[in-house]
Amino acid sequence: MALVTLFTSPKPFDDPFIATLQHNAMGSWQALGPAVQVLVFGIESGVAEAAARYGFRHVPAVRRSRFGTPLISDMFAQAQARANTPWVAFVNADIILLPDFLRALQGLTPLLGRRRLLVSARRWETDITEPLDWATQDPVALARYARAQRLNPTGMDLFVFPRGWLRDIPPFAIGRAGWDNWMIYHARRDLRAWVVDATPDITVVHQVHDYRHLPGGRPHFQHEESQENVRLAGGVDKLYTLWEATHWLQDGRLRRPSLHWFPLSRRLELALLRRGQPHKGWRRVLLRWVRRRWQRPWLETTPWWRAYYGPAISQPPPQSLPPEE
Secondary structure (H helix, E strand, O other): OOOEEEEEOOOOOOOHHHHHHHHHHHHHHHHOHHHEEEEEEOOOOOHHHHHHHHOOEEEOOOOEOOOOOEEHHHHHHHHHHHOOOOEEEEEOOOEEOOHHHHHHHHHHHHHOOOOOEEEEOEEEEEOOOOOOOOOOOOHHHHHHHHOOOEEEEEEEOEEEEEOOOOOOOOOOEOOOOOHHHHHHHHHHHHOOOEEEEOOOOOOEEEEOOOOOOOHHHOOHHHOHHHHHHHHHHOOHHHOOOHHHOOEEEEOOEEEOOOOOHHHHHHHHHHHHOOOOOOOOOHHHHHHHHHHHHHHHHHHHHOOHHHHHHOHHHHOOOOOOOOOOO
16 A cells, blocks of 8 residues: 655756756655655646656646746645545655655654644755666665755755645745745644654755746745745744754654754744844844854854754665565
């Protein structure tokens, strides 16, 4: 029986480099075997052909913003309606998943029906520029290579949750800022769920790219749709990250995060943002001090992930596929 249904909305395959990254990602999902089903949304160039190439189900019809960008709300609703697996997972189309993903979900499955769970993991920023052959690719070597790279402190490209659980999502535009942060906020504050940071046990390989696929080549947070996403989220104080996770998944076990000063600084940061982005006054001064004196130097000048999770974070989890049930 399949364990999880992945769903994604790829970029057009017109750019050869973007196409390579997306084929690498889709090939990795296919290599996980029959435990994984995949829904591919969209009518962008090459999407239908890619879905057929990997034996995935193509879903061309998806609601879009006035700019033509697919809406997260419709994809989440359709994916949960179409899936017949206990787990459903959104994953960005350039993310490589390895067997440790399935092992982690298999370990969490006994909690289904007992706990509300939203599972995510930080992404390893990995330089991959060539096509990968998944018939010969060694997942242990790739996981070790990825975990020797930089861990993104805020990027979240994977959300796993029980089928039928996530409803009433605002009409966020995919590929723009804010919606992923709201997912963490919504799970924690509105649904009172456990938010699981599975970074120690799931190797999320993000293949590094620029923003050539976006209008003007500008980063996503500079676009109007990102501002609209933040408005739909309810404001900047709702932009949670995995610093706000309630649990870690480490060595197959759920545990509370270790006590560390950085999540405490995040609490202060979010409190200062509660009435919106301050443009003057003492809140602005204190916010700039927290970000520039505490947070940014630590994140930019140290391998912070080793200090936060422990040195074992650089070691790949087991990569053998779990036995079929």
